[in-house]
Amino acid sequence: MTTTVSLEELPSLVGKDLGFTDYREITQDQINTFADATDDHQWIHTDPEKAKDGPFGAPIAHGYLTLSLTIPFWTELLDVTGVSTKVNYGLNKARFPSPVKVGSKVRMGATIANVEEIKGGVQITVDCAVEIEGGTKPAVVLQAVHRFYA
Numbered sequence: 001m002t003t004t005v006s007l008e009e010l011p012s013l014v015g016k017d018l019g020f021t022d023y024r025e026i027t028q029d030q031i032n033t034f035a036d037a038t039d040d041h042q043w044i045h046t047d048p049e050k051a052k053d054g055p056f057g058a059p060i061a062h063g064y065l066t067l068s069l070t071i072p073f074w075t076e077l078l079d080v081t082g083v084s085t086k087v088n089y090g091l092n093k094a095r096f097p098s099p100v101k102v103g104s105k106v107r108m109g110a111t112i113a114n115v116e117e118i119k120g121g122v123q124i125t126v127d128c129a130v131e132i133e134g135g136t137k138p139a140v141v142l143q144a145v146h147r148f149y150a
Helices: 007-013 028-038 048-052 063-068 070-077
Strands: 003-006 017-020 078-081 085-095 105-118 121-132 140-149
Touching (some): 007 078, 085 121
Antiparallel strands (some): 017 105, 085 140
């Protein structure tokens, strides 16, 4: 469920758990399209037959593909109203503890770690984890930074 707040209300969210997004399935077509976009055609991602005999028993998504899903996931968790611009400002850290096999379903949970005023708006730091349905370790753990301008 999306949390909706105004720019002025953002500071009240420090420490707030925003819950989880819906699950999204990772498909081989999605992995192949990402490989084409990034020119990363390593067999562990794009060759299902060879990947069956690889270390994970199936093709896996690129770590950066899974990381890139945090943007559409993010829009499911928080909506800030009354702003002119919303910017993905970057990451303080990102790690890939567990591979995402093709056919897996992933979702993201997030907690607002910090909110600070910046010139013309507010910057928030968010602790996030992308989980694999039925998995024991997250696929991605990250700290994202977003900016909202009035």
